[in-house]
Amino acid sequence: MKQKGKNVNLAIMLAVITLFQLICAFTLIEKGESKNRLNIIITFAGYIAAEYLYFIGSRLFLGRRSFEVELIAFLLTSIGLSVTASVYPSLAVKQLVAALLGIAGFVVLQIILRDIDFCMRMRYPAAFLAFALLAFTLVFAKFTNGAKNWIYIGGLSIQPSEIVKVLFIFVGAATLEKLQSNKSLTKYLIFALGCIGTLFLMYDFGTALIFFFTFLVISFMRSGDVRTLILVCAAALMGGVLILRFKPYVASRFEAFGHVWDYFDSSGYQQTRVMIYSASGGLFGVGLGNGKLRNIFAATEDLIFGVICEEFGWIMAAAILLSYGALLVYSIKHSRYARSSFYAICACAASALMLFQASLNVFGVNDILPMTGVTLPFVSRGGSSIISCWMLLAFIKAVDRGTYRYGGVRQ
Amino acid sequence: MKSISRRALTLYLLIFVFLAGSVLTYYRLAVNADKWAMNKANRHLYTDGGLATAGDITDRNGNVLVSTVNGVRTYSNDVSVRKATLQTVGDGAGYIAGGIQTSFKDELTGYTILDGIFNLKRYGKGNDVATTLDSDICKAAYSAMNGQDGVVGVMNYKTGEIICIVSTPTYDPLNKPAEEKEGMYLNKFFKGLYTPGSTFKIITLASAIDNMPNLENMTFECKGKNGKGQIQIGEGYVFCSGVHGNIKIEKAFNQSCNCAFASLADALGKDKLTATAEKLGFNTQMNKINGKISRSSSIIKLDGSSALDVGWAGIGQYTTLVNPCHLLTVVSAIANGGTAVEPYLVSKITTPSGKTLYTSKTNNSTEYFSPTTAQKLQKYMRSNVENNYGDYRFSGLTMCGKTGTAEISDSEDAKPNALFAGFSSNPDYPFAIIVVVENSTYSIKTAVPVASKVMAAVKKAYS
Numbered sequence: 001m002k003q004k005g006k007n008v009n010l011a012i013m014l015a016v017i018t019l020f021q022l023i024c025a026f027t028l029i030e031k032g033e034s035k036n037r038l039n040i041i042i043t044f045a046g047y048i049a050a051e052y053l054y055f056i057g058s059r060l061f062l063g064r065r066s067f068e069v070e071l072i073a074f075l076l077t078s079i080g081l082s083v084t085a086s087v088y089p090s091l092a093v094k095q096l097v098a099a100l101l102g103i104a105g106f107v108v109l110q111i112i113l114r115d116i117d118f119c120m121r122m123r124y125p126a127a128f129l130a131f132a133l134l135a136f137t138l139v140f141a142k143f144t145n146g147a148k149n150w151i152y153i154g155g156l157s158i159q160p161s162e163i164v165k166v167l168f169i170f171v172g173a174a175t176l177e178k179l180q181s182n183k184s185l186t187k188y189l190i191f192a193l194g195c196i197g198t199l200f201l202m203y204d205f206g207t208a209l210i211f212f213f214t215f216l217v218i219s220f221m222r223s224g225d226v227r228t229l230i231l232v233c234a235a236a237l238m239g240g241v242l243i244l245r246f247k248p249y250v251a252s253r254f255e256a257f258g259h260v261w262d263y264f265d266s267s268g269y270q271q272t273r274v275m276i277y278s279a280s281g282g283l284f285g286v287g288l289g290n291g292k293l294r295n296i297f298a299a300t301e302d303l304i305f306g307v308i309c310e311e312f313g314w315i316m317a318a319a320i321l322l323s324y325g326a327l328l329v330y331s332i333k334h335s336r337y338a339r340s341s342f343y344a345i346c347a348c349a350a351s352a353l354m355l356f357q358a359s360l361n362v363f364g365v366n367d368i369l370p371m372t373g374v375t376l377p378f379v380s381r382g383g384s385s386i387i388s389c390w391m392l393l394a395f396i397k398a399v400d401r402g403t404y405r406y407g408g409v410r411q
Numbered sequence: 412m413k414s415i416s417r418r419a420l421t422l423y424l425l426i427f428v429f430l431a432g433s434v435l436t437y438y439r440l441a442v443n444a445d446k447w448a449m450n451k452a453n454r455h456l457y458t459d460g461g462l463a464t465a466g467d468i469t470d471r472n473g474n475v476l477v478s479t480v481n482g483v484r485t486y487s488n489d490v491s492v493r494k495a496t497l498q499t500v501g502d503g504a505g506y507i508a509g510g511i512q513t514s515f516k517d518e519l520t521g522y523t524i525l526d527g528i529f530n531l532k533r534y535g536k537g538n539d540v541a542t543t544l545d546s547d548i549c550k551a552a553y554s555a556m557n558g559q560d561g562v563v564g565v566m567n568y569k570t571g572e573i574i575c576i577v578s579t580p581t582y583d584p585l586n587k588p589a590e591e592k593e594g595m596y597l598n599k600f601f602k603g604l605y606t607p608g609s610t611f612k613i614i615t616l617a618s619a620i621d622n623m624p625n626l627e628n629m630t631f632e633c634k635g636k637n638g639k640g641q642i643q644i645g646e647g648y649v650f651c652s653g654v655h656g657n658i659k660i661e662k663a664f665n666q667s668c669n670c671a672f673a674s675l676a677d678a679l680g681k682d683k684l685t686a687t688a689e690k691l692g693f694n695t696q697m698n699k700i701n702g703k704i705s706r707s708s709s710i711i712k713l714d715g716s717s718a719l720d721v722g723w724a725g726i727g728q729y730t731t732l733v734n735p736c737h738l739l740t741v742v743s744a745i746a747n748g749g750t751a752v753e754p755y756l757v758s759k760i761t762t763p764s765g766k767t768l769y770t771s772k773t774n775n776s777t778e779y780f781s782p783t784t785a786q787k788l789q790k791y792m793r794s795n796v797e798n799n800y801g802d803y804r805f806s807g808l809t810m811c812g813k814t815g816t817a818e819i820s821d822s823e824d825a826k827p828n829a830l831f832a833g834f835s836s837n838p839d840y841p842f843a844i845i846v847v848v849e850n851s852t853y854s855i856k857t858a859v860p861v862a863s864k865v866m867a868a869v870k871k872a873y874s
Contacts, residue, residue: 217422220418220421221415221418221419224414224418264452272450272452273452275440275443275447276447276448276450276452276453277453277455278440278447279440279443279444279445279446279447279448279527280448280453280455280522280527280528281527282444282523282524282525282526282527282528282529283524283525283526283527284525284526284527284529285527285529286455286527286528286529286532287529287532290532292453292454292455295454309440310527313527314437314440318433318437321429321433324429325426325429325430328422328425328426329423329426331419331422332419332420332422332423335415335416335419336416336419338415338416341415344415344416344419345415348419348422352422352425355425355426355429356425358429359429359432362432362433362436363432363436366436366439366440368432368435368436368439
């Protein structure tokens with residue numbers, strides 16, 4: 001009986017989400033220029049097809065019963081896709097391809113995570129790969145908008161630090177057997193310090209902060225050693241103060257924080273515009289395509305929360321915020337029944353990472369935190385970011401016992 | 412495993428912090444939404460720093476004073492109407508702080524927290540604001556001012572509807588001058604403060620009527636030489652424009668005898684004079700017009716003043732200051748039998764779909780004068796027009812009034828401000844008027860003719 005109920009839930013939820021996506025698609029087709037129609041049709045048709053393929057495949061061939069996390073991710077991704085298709089119709093298909101790659105990565109990573117022994121063996125290669133990717137970026141990237149975090153390969157721009165997020169959690173969590181030993185934590189500490197230090201050298205402070213936060217969550221989950229973590233935080237805080245003290249230009253990037261209205265046309269420009277246009281949206285928004293924030297720099301990336309407040313309204317924006325909370329609640333709840341602490345740590349770290357990143361993004365543009373220029377998970381435009389988010393979702397999916405119930409899991 | 416899941420529970424703390432941050436975000440959004448949405452950088456509402464898309468502002472006869480046509484803010488096609496109503500209607504860029512376009516931004520753009528500016532998108536315009544102004548009377552007043560700086564205000568003393576406001580210097584919003592003139596962004600009717608001069612004698616007289624039962628039998632002395640009277644008050648002298656000899660109160664009011672009113676003020680003392688003025692709203696924060704447009708408060712400050720200062724204050728000099736809208740409300744209260752009506756400017760706000768959002772109501776709750784005092788003041792002000800200013804200037808209006816010529820500087824070359832405050836006691840034309848002409852000569856030569864022309868236009872319009 002319970003399972004039947006869940007099927008109905010899936011069908012209803014899927015229908016609601018599809019309806020939302022169709023409404024977005026038709027709005028864009030109706031309002032957009034005719035030359036963009038094909039792009040929009042391809043984007044939405046491709047996306048909805050992938051969505052149904054995934055759900056029907058998982059249900060029929062894998063016998064999956066619960067789809068909460070995927071429903072959330074599919075909905076968030078389609079909101080981002082709609083905004084991208086509306087603001088940059090020519091980039092919609094590219095964003096779709098990235099999302100499909102992300103979904104593929106999500107499926108593949110789930111398969112990899114099934115074999116815990118394999119994962120344990122892969123932790124050193126993964127650590128090496130993570131560090132190599134960051135070092136490569138540091139050497140070869142050029143400054144883009146004040147940070148050195150983009151690599152350009154044949155017309156494609158890639159942000160390797162996004163992929164490293166996945167590896168960072170993988171490496172951190174894959175040490176479960178030596179649980180509660182401070183020695184094993186030391187190695188991870190060195191690895192984390194290396195990653196975060198490299199990000200600092202790239203001036204990518206937002207991502208560095210996300211890595212540091214994730215490191216704290218993983219360390220806490222592994223050791224429960226609050227004292228050491230407080231020590232680490234204190235050291236980091238001192239380090240941060242020293243950086244701000246001796247590198248004043250770093251501090252100047254955050255000069256507008258707390259009083260963006262005084263920097264209305266300079267470093268508070270984006271934040272104030274987000275507030276102005278969020279306010280214009282009201283509870284129900286002015287409608288997709290009718291906004292004005294979209295004309296401001298980085299509207300579909302850093303400022304996308306404002307675009308959603310303006311065009312979809314405050315209620316939809318609140319639903320997005322709650323989604324990140326829901327993913328973490330899901331991870332915490334399923335940690336209790338997880339087959340392995342590896343899964344529990346992975347899931348909690350991945351969902352905490354996304355929650356933290358969403359906080360930096362949303363509170364950053366609303367001047368509650370300094371604006372660090374990080375993306376809103378699943379929603380912001382950007383290939384690396386969307387792929388990374390979907391792969392992180394595999395960690396959350398893996399903690400659910402139901403995920404590997406029917407193909408057997410190696411223990 | 413147990414320890415891991417226990418530690419995982421600690422992560423609920425993160426969710427709690429995240430939710431707290433989200434609540435804070437939404438709280439700040441909800442509290443500031445209105446202010447943020449109305450920011451001039453909002454391209455939904457403004458182009459090139461000017462309000463572009465908003466509802467119509469109309470006068471009492473439905474004439475459009477400003478509206479949005481094809482995304483452009485369009486003013487009346489009569490240049491005199493544009494100039495005459497500019498400070499009241501306000502400019503789109505917000506230079507004129509108390510203009511309707513600034514004070515009623517929310518209403519004109521149709522902004523609500525619920526829908527944001529969605530209605531603006533849907534209808535291409537916001538809510539319409541209907542005012543009590545009569546653009547023909549405003550135009551007549553603007554032309555009567557004939558290029559002089561100052562204020563004209565007319566209101567219905569029974570209902571509180573303000574039918575005319577003109578504040579000069581003004582400019583044509585379609586052809587803004589490169590050179591700014593002092594005061595052109597100011598609605599002097601609401602924001603101006605003037606030395607009242609002899610118009611303040613109305614208030615001194617009211618205080619005397621209330622406090623001196625023997626007033627009508629009193630005789631005042633105005634003696635002097637070379638055509639100038641003077642009287643000693645305390646340590647010094649108050650001077651008069653004429654030599655009126657021995658004079659009774661009605662005559663003294665007609666002739667605006669400074670000696671008589673300075674000695675009345677001296678006899679009343681600063682406490683009683685201040686008490687009367689404060690009962691009429693001096694030194695009090697005035698209610699905003701329609702709850703939106705703020706105005707200056709009239710001031711009388713006699714703490715620590717000498718007897719001579721009080722004497723000068725009694726004839727509207729010294730440090731007394733009046734706001735034109737307030738003085739108009741005071742004379743309206745006299746006309747209305749003592750009860751002051753709250754002046755208002757916006758009569759109705761309607762949505763693009765025709766729903767009425769707001770209708771103003773006449774609010775006459777404050778008693779400024781007792782009915783007997785009001786009646787006596789009416790009689791004396793009527794006598795001024797009959798015996799001094801001339802009924803021929805206000806034919807058919809049974810006009811009552813008081814002039815004032817306010818010295819605003821000790822310098823010999825300085826020109827005074829000329830004032831006139833009055834009302835028609837003909838029940839067919841229940842209108843009161845205030846006129847201020849700056850840098851003028853005697854009010855009978857400047858302010859009274861302006862009042863005469865404007866009241867003639869009022870009479871013509873409401874016959």
